[in-house]
Amino acid sequence: MFVGDRGSECGNVVTNxxxxxxxxxxxxxxxxxxxxxxxxxxxxxxxxxxVLAMHWFIRYGDPVAESKPFYHHFQLVSKVNRxxxxxxxxxxxxxxxxxxxxxxxxxxxxxxxHLEASLKSIPTSRIPVRHGKDGLDYYVLKCDIEVxxxxxxxxxxxxxxxxxxxxxxxxxx
Numbered sequence: 148m149f150v151g152d153r154g155s156e157c158g159n160v161v162t163n164x165x166x167x168x169x170x171x172x173x174x175x176x177x178x179x180x181x182x183x184x185x186x187x188x189x190x191x192x193x194x195x196x197x198v199l200a201m202h203w204f205i206r207y208g209d210p211v212a213e214s215k216p217f218y219h220h221f222q223l224v225s226k227v228n229r230x231x232x233x234x235x236x237x238x239x240x241x242x243x244x245x246x247x248x249x250x251x252x253x254x255x256x257x258x259x260x261h262l263e264a265s266l267k268s269i270p271t272s273r274i275p276v277r278h279g280k281d282g283l284d285y286y287v288l289k290c291d292i293e294v295x296x297x298x299x300x301x302x303x304x305x306x307x308x309x310x311x312x313x314x315x316x317x318x319x320x
Contacts, residue, residue, distance in 0.1 A: 160210040161298065166242040167259065168203035169292075170252065171221060183251055192224055192287070194280030201240070201256065203248040204294065211296045218306075219292040227284040231271050235264045235290065239303055239317065262292065264305045264312035273308070 173180070175187045175196040187196045204219040205211060225232050239262065242248065244255040266274075266288070274286050293304040293311075305312040 159213050159215070161213055161296075163205050163207060163209045163211045163296070164243065165205075166203045166207050166245065166248040167205040167239065167294075167301070168201050168248070169219075169221075169237055169239055170199055171202045172197040172224075173200045173202060180250060189281075191226075191281030191283055192277060192279040192285045200250055201248065201252060204292070205296070206248050207243075207246065214295060214297055216293045216295045219294065221290055221292070223286075223288040223290060225286050227276060227286055231274060232266050232286055232288065235262075235266055235288070235305060235307070235312075237262045237292070237305065239292075239315075241317075260303060260315045260317045262303055262305045262312075262315055264307070266307075269308070 172188075172190070174190075175183075175198045177184075180187075180198045180200055183198045183200055187198045189195075190197045204217075223232055223235055239259045240252065240256050241259040242255045242257070245253075249256060274288060276284050277287050279285050288307055291306040293302075293306055295302040295304075300316050300318050302314050302316050304314040
């Protein structure tokens with residue numbers, strides 16, 4: 148399960164013409180996630196409901212600093228009793244049709260690229276474990292997606308514990 152929040156920096160600014168984001172297990176908000184009420188699930192680690200929803204880190208019309216990285220923070224959370232996390236896979240989506248960014252994936256939301264990282268090189272002793280509200284233990288890896296926007300393309304890099312995994316470049320078409 149991926150959970151997240153938002154962060155950014157500014158510089159030479161252009162206006163963005165698409166929504167860019169990923170699907171995360173977000174804290175369920177009755178107003179914001181009304182259409183997803185039937186899809187909530189319990190977060191045993193933190194003890195509250197979550198929902199799988201779109202988390203847009205760049206929205207249509209947002210000012211975006213060209214060639215300056217900004218970071219999107221998230222966590223990879225998995226139950227210890229299921230074994231240590233071996234891979235981190237995250238899909239980046241775009242939507243160039245919706246004026247308002249949709250709460251959930253719909254027909255306008257398209258796969259832009261996939262970010263993948265092997266976690267096998269991280270010793271199990273270096274993966275933080277937290278005891279959940281449900282009495283189970285969870286691995287919790289704090290990560291970032293570094294996003295560098297340019298007029299023709301955008302680079303996405305997964306980062307964990309200062310280790311930069313393979314960068315994926317997606318064309319801005």
